[in-house]
Amino acid sequence: MNDSRHRERMQKKKDVVDERIAKASEERGVLILLKGNGKGKSSSAFGTLARSLGHGYRCAVIQFIKGRRETGEYLFFRDHPQLDWHIMGHGFTWETQDREKDIEAAQAAWSIAEGLLKDPNYQLIVFDEMSYMLKYGYLEPEPIVEALRQRPHHQNVIITGRTMAQPLQAIADTISTVQDERHAFRGGVKAQPGIEF
Numbered sequence: 790m791n792d793s794r795h796r797e798r799m800q801k802k803k804d805v806v807d808e809r810i811a812k813a814s815e816e817r818g819v820l821i822l823l824k825g826n827g828k829g830k831s832s833s834a835f836g837t838l839a840r841s842l843g844h845g846y847r848c849a850v851i852q853f854i855k856g857r858r859e860t861g862e863y864l865f866f867r868d869h870p871q872l873d874w875h876i877m878g879h880g881f882t883w884e885t886q887d888r889e890k891d892i893e894a895a896q897a898a899w900s901i902a903e904g905l906l907k908d909p910n911y912q913l914i915v916f917d918e919m920s921y922m923l924k925y926g927y928l929e930p931e932p933i934v935e936a937l938r939q940r941p942h943h944q945n946v947i948i949t950g951r952t953m954a955q956p957l958q959a960i961a962d963t964i965s966t967v968q969d970e971r972h973a974f975r976g977g978v979k980a981q982p983g984i985e986f
Contacts, residue, residue: 817942818940818942818946819946820946821837821945821946821962822948822953823965824920824965824966825951830951831918834915834947834949837915838947845871846913847871847911847912848872848915849874849905851902851905851916852875852918853877853916853921861982861983873905875898877898877901896928899928899932899933906939906946909943913944915946916946916947917949920949920950920952920953920957921951923957924952924954930954933956934960937957
């Protein structure tokens with residue numbers, strides 16, 4: 790392709806992008822759902838968290854299942870002055886095998902989440918692995934949807950988990966599905982720090 794043709798194609802693309810930018814004039818926080826069986830949902834959320842912190846915004850994270858404090862993301866972010874980090878789980882449900890304890894932990898986490906969703910000081914809140922709380926019936930979707938709808942106008946929320954309850958999907962602004970085509974673990978490669986946790 791010659792330079793002239795390349796410039797012409799790029800100008801057409803620029804015109805399309807410029808038109809979309811001009812139409813996107815609303816300013817408000819968004820609800821982002823990161824779902825699917827593939828690896829990278831929490832990693833994507835924490836990448837967005839780093840971006841928000843880089844802009845000097847106040848942020849919060851609640852991890853609803855992961856009960857360990859040695860994950861790389863926690864070790865990296867834990868001392869950031871603009872970030873509140875809550876680890877509410879007791880581990881993965883197949884590790885605890887205690888439904889009542891898991892429900893108690895989910896409800897305690899939701900109690901903190903409700904407070905964050907009312908606080909206009911927070912620009913971004915990440916609810917990591919929250920979708921499982923609805924899937925297993927530990928939390929009901931209606932109060933969550935209502936709290937998300939009533940949150941401060943500018944506040945952004947990211948929820949991660951393999952499956953997403955339909956009421957959450959109905960009010961989400963952005964839904965991304967991470968696909969699973971292949972995973973090293975199924976090939977016999979041990980989970981390792983810095984990659985899986």
